[in-house]
Amino acid sequence: MTPLLETRHLSVGYRSGAVLSDISLSLCAGQVLCLLGPNGTGKTTLFRSLLGILPALSGEILLEGRPIGALRRREVAACFAHVPQSLDTRFGFQALDLVLMGASARLGLLAQPGKPEQNRALAAMEELGIADLAPVSVCALSGGQRQMVLLARALAQNASAIIMDEPTASLDFANRHRVLQAILRLKAKGIAILLSTHDPDQAAMIGDQALLAGKGGVVANGPVATALSEASLSAVYGIALREERLSGGARHFRAAQLARR
Numbered sequence: 001m002t003p004l005l006e007t008r009h010l011s012v013g014y015r016s017g018a019v020l021s022d023i024s025l026s027l028c029a030g031q032v033l034c035l036l037g038p039n040g041t042g043k044t045t046l047f048r049s050l051l052g053i054l055p056a057l058s059g060e061i062l063l064e065g066r067p068i069g070a071l072r073r074r075e076v077a078a079c080f081a082h083v084p085q086s087l088d089t090r091f092g093f094q095a096l097d098l099v100l101m102g103a104s105a106r107l108g109l110l111a112q113p114g115k116p117e118q119n120r121a122l123a124a125m126e127e128l129g130i131a132d133l134a135p136v137s138v139c140a141l142s143g144g145q146r147q148m149v150l151l152a153r154a155l156a157q158n159a160s161a162i163i164m165d166e167p168t169a170s171l172d173f174a175n176r177h178r179v180l181q182a183i184l185r186l187k188a189k190g191i192a193i194l195l196s197t198h199d200p201d202q203a204a205m206i207g208d209q210a211l212l213a214g215k216g217g218v219v220a221n222g223p224v225a226t227a228l229s230e231a232s233l234s235a236v237y238g239i240a241l242r243e244e245r246l247s248g249g250a251r252h253f254r255a256a257q258l259a260r261r
């Protein structure tokens with residue numbers, strides 16, 4: 001099977017130099033790949049390059065087997081939806097309009113969204129339990145509500161793969177659960193997901209693969225069961241970590257020094 005996304009010895013960064021180097025990953029339909037690493041490691045920078053926003057410094061990015069440089073913007077949009085970390089806007093459009101942008105991503109430049117796009121946008125908001133936010137101005141939404149709306153925009157895009165930059169970072173307990181459930185439903189539908197997270201437990205729960213990056217580069221890359229370990233996580237985060245099993249079998253990593261109360 002041709003991977004939806006593949007990178008070969010990819011280096012990403014800025015004029016000042018590479019921030020992440022020698023990244024080789026492969027993501028197929030229905031897989032979840034979790035990217036972990038300390039603040040400032042280069043996760044967002046990698047996503048920018050994968051989305052074609054920032055040129056790669058070296059190496060290859062292939063979307064469905066084709067080099068990203070050979071694809072038009074609309075072809076990239078058909079393949080990838082993107083959930084950024086946050087949305088900084090002063091335009092007071094309604095949340096539904098923002099979601100509609102995802103539903104309309106494949107329309108021609110001058111085409112207006114119609115009933116099918118409206119329905120898809122509303123269905124995405126309903127799926128995430130945020131239909132009540134549809135008429136609310138984006139400027140009046142909290143950070144967590146904006147994050148949910150951005151996720152709805154990505155769902156409405158009907159892309160083959162979704163890149164999510166810390167999708168649960170500012171969410172409350174219930175919304176976090178809704179987003180994780182949505183990710184598992186997307187996976188079951190065959191959508192490929194690449195997400196960054198600061199939570200190894202979350203990666204162990206929903207990930208098929210994990211790429212763990214440190215300041216010096218990629219430390220572990222492969223099936224989540226082996227890539228995330230006490231040794232690899234301790235090395236990357238610079239603190240001793242212990243792995244425990246929660247009742248039900250879920251993996252839980254905690255700092256070794258933290259005594260249980």
Ligand SMILES: Nc1ncnc2c1ncn2[C@@H]1O[C@H](COP(=O)(O)OP(=O)(O)OP(=O)(O)O)[C@@H](O)[C@H]1O
Pocket residue numbers: 014015016019037038039040041042043044045046
């Ligand atoms: N536009 C830019 N020009 C130059 N350097 C940048 C630019 N944007 C980010 N950087 C630098 O690139 C490095 C990686 O930043 P990036 O935002 O990709 O990290 P991250 O892993 O996503 O961090 P976090 O977990 O804190 O979100 C940082 O050292 C950052 O200062």
